[in-house]
Amino acid sequence: xxxxxxxxxxxxxxxxxxxxxxxxxxxxxxxxxxxxxxxxxxxxxxxxxxxxxxxxxxxxxxxxxxxxxxxxxxxxxxxxxxxxxxxxxxxxxxxxxxxxxxxxxxxxxxxxxxxxxxxxxxxxxxxxxxxxxxxxxxxxxxxxxxxxxxxxxxxxxxxxxxxxxxxxxxxxxxxxxxxxxxxxxxxxxxxxxxxxxxxxxxxxxxxxxxxxxxxxxxxxxxxxxx
Amino acid sequence: xxxxxxxxxxxxxxxxxxxxxxxxxxxxxxxxxxxxxxxxxxxxxxxxxxxxxxxxxxxxxxxxxxxxxxxxxxxxxxxxxxxxxxxxxxxxxxxxxxxxxxxxxxxxxxxxxxxxxxxxxxxxxxxxxxxxxxxxxxxxxxxxxxxxxxxxxxxxxxxxxxxxxxxxxxxxxxxxxxxxxxxxxxxxxxxxxxxxxxxxxxxxxxxxxxxxxxxxxxxxxxxxxxxxxxxxxxxxxxxxxxxxxxxxxxxxxxxxxxxxxxxxxxxxxxxxxxxxxxxxxxxxxxxxxxxxxxxxxxxxxxxxxxxxxxxxxxxxxxxxxxxxxxxxxxxxxxxxxxxxxxxxxxxxxxxxxxxxxxxxxxxxxxxxxxxxxxxxxxxxxxxxxxxxxxxxxxxxxxxxxxxxxxxx
Numbered sequence: 001x002x003x004x005x006x007x008x009x010x011x012x013x014x015x016x017x018x019x020x021x022x023x024x025x026x027x028x029x030x031x032x033x034x035x036x037x038x039x040x041x042x043x044x045x046x047x048x049x050x051x052x053x054x055x056x057x058x059x060x061x062x063x064x065x066x067x068x069x070x071x072x073x074x075x076x077x078x079x080x081x082x083x084x085x086x087x088x089x090x091x092x093x094x095x096x097x098x099x100x101x102x103x104x105x106x107x108x109x110x111x112x113x114x115x116x117x118x119x120x121x122x123x124x125x126x127x128x129x130x131x132x133x134x135x136x137x138x139x140x141x142x143x144x145x146x147x148x149x150x151x152x153x154x155x156x157x158x159x160x161x162x163x164x165x166x167x168x169x170x171x172x173x174x175x176x177x178x179x180x181x182x183x184x185x186x187x188x189x190x191x192x193x194x195x196x197x198x199x200x201x202x203x204x205x206x207x208x209x210x211x212x213x214x215x216x217x218x219x220x221x222x223x224x225x226x
Numbered sequence: 227x228x229x230x231x232x233x234x235x236x237x238x239x240x241x242x243x244x245x246x247x248x249x250x251x252x253x254x255x256x257x258x259x260x261x262x263x264x265x266x267x268x269x270x271x272x273x274x275x276x277x278x279x280x281x282x283x284x285x286x287x288x289x290x291x292x293x294x295x296x297x298x299x300x301x302x303x304x305x306x307x308x309x310x311x312x313x314x315x316x317x318x319x320x321x322x323x324x325x326x327x328x329x330x331x332x333x334x335x336x337x338x339x340x341x342x343x344x345x346x347x348x349x350x351x352x353x354x355x356x357x358x359x360x361x362x363x364x365x366x367x368x369x370x371x372x373x374x375x376x377x378x379x380x381x382x383x384x385x386x387x388x389x390x391x392x393x394x395x396x397x398x399x400x401x402x403x404x405x406x407x408x409x410x411x412x413x414x415x416x417x418x419x420x421x422x423x424x425x426x427x428x429x430x431x432x433x434x435x436x437x438x439x440x441x442x443x444x445x446x447x448x449x450x451x452x453x454x455x456x457x458x459x460x461x462x463x464x465x466x467x468x469x470x471x472x473x474x475x476x477x478x479x480x481x482x483x484x485x486x487x488x489x490x491x492x493x494x495x496x497x498x499x500x501x502x503x504x505x506x507x508x509x510x511x512x513x514x515x516x517x518x519x520x521x522x523x524x525x526x527x528x529x530x531x532x533x534x535x536x537x538x539x540x541x542x543x544x545x546x547x548x549x550x551x552x553x554x555x556x557x558x559x560x561x562x563x564x565x566x567x568x569x570x571x572x573x574x575x576x577x578x579x580x581x582x583x584x585x586x587x588x589x590x591x592x593x594x595x596x597x598x599x600x601x602x603x604x605x606x607x608x609x610x611x612x613x614x615x616x617x618x619x620x621x622x623x624x625x626x627x628x629x630x631x632x633x634x
Contacts, residue, residue, distance in 0.1 A: 058307050059300065059304065060307055060308065090275055090279070090300070091275075091293065091296055091300075148311050149304075153308055156301075156304070156305070157305045157309060161305070161309065196319060197316060197320050199319075200316045200318070200319035200320075201308060201309065201312045201315070202312065202315060204311075
């Protein structure tokens with residue numbers, strides 16, 4: 001009885017957070033180049049926010065998923081997006097970052113501190129959509145969803161978890177023969193059920209930010225970021 | 227359903243649920259163990275990672291090994307942290323799965339229980355039908371139950387009862403036949419002893435008269451005695467002739483004839499044959515054709531009229547009437563009927579059930595063999611029809627002759 005209620009409350013909380021978590025005054029800006037590419041830049045500093053900051057140091061790949069919607073004077077909408085991955089690498093003690101644009105290009109960097117990461121974040125210019133008419137008047141809405149781990153980490157964990165469910169825990173091996181025996185997988189006793197449980201590992205957005213981007217005139221054609 | 231079966235069903239249900247729970251519990255225990263999302267476990271992993279880093283710095287020669295271990299631990303940490311993010315979803319999915327499986331088991335068990343109940347109901351219905359058949363007198367009952375539970379045992383008892391009933395019926399029939407034969411033997415003995423005794427006495431008297439001499443009175447008496455002995459021998463001859471006629475009832479020579487015409491002729495011909503009887507016949511509007519041996523039909527009708535006349539005479543009823551009527555009857559088979567109705571005293575109740583059996587008669591011994599109705603029925607059966615006692619009471623008796631209807 002209480003679980004659906006709790007789920008509903010969580011959903012409502014997330015919706016409230018998503019509705020207006022960030023002041024519009026600190027919104028990003030955008031340009032539409034002569035090549036018709038819409039670039040989003042000047043993303044507000046959300047990395048230092050208390051609801052985001054703890055996820056950056058988990059060692060998992062925090063994914064910031066961008067969804068950009070550009071609307072022209074006639075109401076025609078153009079959708080686009082991008083992705084920013086940030087992972088704390090504890091061995092080297094650096095942030096490994098990757099900014100992926102809508103056209104598939106990626107910009108990877110290794111950043112040693114949170115301050116520089118914030119600066120890098122603010123300096124990002126992400127080609128988010130293409131095919132826009134240059135010189136037009138656009139209203140651009142930028143939405144960023146924060147996902148605590150990447151798709152590959154999800155897959156690895158699903159596989160590992162499914163294997164853990166389907167196999168009995170091996171006994172401590174004391175001899176090479178026992179080690180060899182222990183290495184053999186024990187047959188799963190409920191494959192479908194294991195799969196059902198393992199596939200409950202999903203990537204959910206923890207928090208969502210939405211801004212209306214302000215136009216930033218582009219002086220001339222720029223090369224795509226790589 | 228018996229208490230034992232109900233308890234067994236419940237026990238199986240609980241056992242199945244316990245088994246599933248145990249299986250899930252094992253899986254879940256292993257899962258939680260692997261889960262390792264407890265903060266202390268995560269803290270230990272963090273410290274382990276730090277240790278590997280410090281070891282690598284302190285022992286640069288083996289830095290690669292430490293890095294490899296570091297990566298292994300870190301992969302595990304990644305799994306734990308991803309699971310920690312999804313802990314609620316995993317628990318919910320697990321509970322949903324468990325609920326679905328348990329529900330499935332309960333539904334299966336319930337379906338099995340219902341199926342068993344339906345099967346029991348069907349078996350009970352079959353048993354009920356068999357009991358109805360048994361109460362209706364059927365003796366060839368096969369319930370077809372192979373199981374040895376309560377229903378199966380009752381079914382076996384029903385079958386056994388039907389077998390006992392069949393055996394008793396056969397014995398009863400055998401005893402009835404024996405009784406009939408005893409009665410017939412007694413009648414035969416009496417029928418033969420009476421004329422033989424009389425003839426013997428008369429022969430003794432004749433011998434004594436022969437010793438007296440050739441006097442006219444003695445001669446006259448001898449002639450009378452000779453005539454009397456002849457009569458006794460004739461009675462024996464008639465007696466044996468009755469047997470012969472019963473044993474040698476010929477097969478009828480069937481011809482298509484109008485039944486109404488035949489009966490009308492007979493009624494005219496025998497109108498004065500029985501002084502105490504008046505024969506009445508209302509011929510049908512249309513000819514009723516049947517395949518019949520006219521002479522044998524006449525024999526049957528004469529026998530029935532004889533019986534009516536004798537009954538009237540014996541019971542002092544005086545005059546009576548015999549009425550013939552022809553009709554059509556449809557009782558699954560198309561038949562033509564000829565009813566012979568009298569207003570006599572009726573058939574005695576004690577012989578109604580075996581009226582058509584040989585040697586069944588209400589007359590005294592020596593006054594009839596009781597073969598007439600048996601012969602008459604044999605004749606009608608040989609015609610493909612039958613002779614039956616339609617009704618009898620003190621107000622009269624109706625015999626019905628049945629003939630198969632022939633296509634026009």
